[in-house]
Amino acid sequence: MDTMDLSPLTASIAPLNLRSCLISRHGRLVYDHYREPGTAAEPARINSCTKSVLSALVCIAMGRGQLPDAATPASAFFPRLAADSDPRKRSITLEHLLTMTAGFEWTEFGGLNSFPRMTKTPDWLDFVLELPLADDPGTRMEYNSGNSQLLAAALARAAGMPVARFAEERLFGPLGIEAYEWETDPQGVHTGGFGMKLRPLDMLKFGELYLREGEWSGEPIVPRALAVRSVRPFIESEEPRRGWYGWHWWSDSYDAAEDAAAEPGETDSQAADGGSGAEGRQAPALAYFFAQGYGGQFVYVVPSLDIVVVLTADKWRTDRPPGNVFRKFVAPLLAAELRRAVSAG
Template sequence: MSAIVLTHLACADHSVSTSLERSTPAAEGVRAEGIIDFLDAVARSNHELHSLMILRHGKVIAEGWWEPYRSDLKHTMYSTSKSFTATAVGLAVSEGLLSLDDEVVSFFPTELPDTVSPYLAALTVKDVITMTTGQDPDPTGVVTRDSNWVRAFLATPIVHEPGSTFLYNTLGTYMLSAIVTAVTGETLLDYLTPRLFAPLGITDVDWQVDPQGRNTGGWGLRIRTEDMARFGQLYLQNGMWRDEQLLPEQWVREATTASILQAPELPDSIRRTSDWLQGYGYQFWRSRHDAFRADGASGQFIIVMPDQDAVIVITSETADMQGELDLVWEYLLPAIQDGPLPGRGDVDATLAERLTTLALPLPVSAGVPAPTLPVAEATYAIAPNDRGIQSLSFQCGSGPCTVAVATDDGEFTFVFGDGAWEYGETTRRGPYRLPAKAVYVGLPPLEVAGAYAWDDEQTLRLILRYIESPHAEMLVARFDGEGVSLTLNNSLAPGSDGPTVEGLRTPSTAVTADR
């Protein structure tokens, strides 16, 4: 597995307001009841929202974060990153640095395979940006294990004529990042900072890079919820921001228009039900209701609705992204009206209060007391296992519970709250959808929040949320005399039983945590 590092950049103050303008739903013609109904529907569903921001006429009319998530935290974008990468391509085109008709091989003359096939020779930037490279299957999982991703991508066979067949290809978006770096001499992040991020007031951005230091492009961007909203509003305004044309209007139109259909052979009766079958632009998805969106795995959405002059931003964890979008169309879309709605201050206030009390559920104890020593304060030597866990230490009397884990990669200490989240940081890498690419060398410590509950006097249940990502780990420790077993699950595989490690108690050792 090749190492991945991550670049981190804090943008300087560019004398622009750091916040979007705020208003109320009624003032901007949105029925607050529809938003409340949406929140109720989310609460009844299997979708776990982490943040929601709704803009109408360029103003934020509703915003909320489900505790322990917060407005100041960045959030993993996954493939929402792709739309930002395409924006860099658009800027480079506008500066005359490249053309969509340029052949990909022209940018990497020293990385080509010994034999360049006719399809590879013909592959253009436009083919890559519209997900029509002709490779099948998506080579991402294989290529990212290589030490040279550009060379490995170019060596991957192209089996369909470029431009003819849609196939989602995350490494193709990485190649767009590599092309931007080739023509600018800068990383994607460095190139975008003065042209996009700084003018929009987006700061403290980070983005993963490959072994050569190029940003990954197709994933790896981390920004805040309001930053996502700014980006969506920029596209809603056809590239205009505060009287400055940051992005050519023609590029915005082309990027958000369908260049290819995902499955043209399917009947309209099926296409009408799916937001993944409405066409694909330049790293933007067309959506139902004449909308378009950037989206990322597990439910990271920037939904732009030109007909309604609205932007909806969601960060979440869901296994059913279409189901989450269905709720948007069922509840939020009909709430948007043609003009202001006077005399609705009460319901706006009800919504505002609701948005301040959003929270993810905490683990609930079964009403049993915490066990007495030695179970609640002990260290256990763990038998050899494929997770590299060497020992576990527990200090779980009344109040917060501290757990120290010694692994092959180092020692990590976490604090879990009793009936409340305990916040901290860790250098341990949590769950990620792309494990081959999740070797985050250089990443700042990750923000976490932990909580626990006793199911009975021998069973301790712990939840550790990585609150700059969609994901969490669920751990169950079972104590039996001198032994302990720890079952490890995470939110990427809800409902499944993860691996279990076992160990025996050693002489008690104090556990100390930085909190």
């Protein structure tokens, strides 16, 4: 029987004006909060969580032999990379696109402001492919929604159908996801890095799929080896982002002692107590991987506790919730559960 106490969460998130907060454990919904009654039925923007959905579709296509393996040069789909005057572009692989390490000169927002510039051009693929390289492929992560658009285009060509139709047949259909919306670029390619709308419960299903390493109702949807590989840390992100990046998935860990020590006003004894078991044994850090979208859209997967957490928000322009909702309000409760499990074990 699940005895995890989530009652403190309700009071904690009340002032945040979250659109939704859902938690499942062992495949069962154990906590659900919606700001408004109709929220559950309404698809809403998941922003860059779209990237993780695209990752799943890429893995499915690779498993079916429609896309080649991740080490394949991207020039197999975009020949101009091989013809470019910079020979380094020939070494860009599908995995470099998935891990944001292709090396293109890019700043998503601010600086070069590449993402808004791309979306204002008549051909997004041309815009990305013509960019110079700032780094050797595979050496540095630079968050880049242009990489995602290249992957979406490659998937559409390999599958011989629009990305959304492929999703309906191979991912959304099996998961029972029917209510969704998905934008396209000027050429009709579905947006790989953003532009999808889903319901919170369908986001939870997607997280459950990855908690089960690609399996749904006993059937393999995403090949297990690729599902596991896609969420594995590949490269560490740079400030101000934290965590590691995989194949369009993030990963990180929460250490109660470290986080408590970092909070102003915490005493050393409080910090130390946060990370130890009842009998003085140090609890392991709470490891998790997650899909992340601008403005508070998240799908967190915590394998050690068999838990999925979905957070959504829609007030980021006028009343933006803190970006660390999970780490500040949810992770401490999960870490306490992990400490209890260590003590009991």
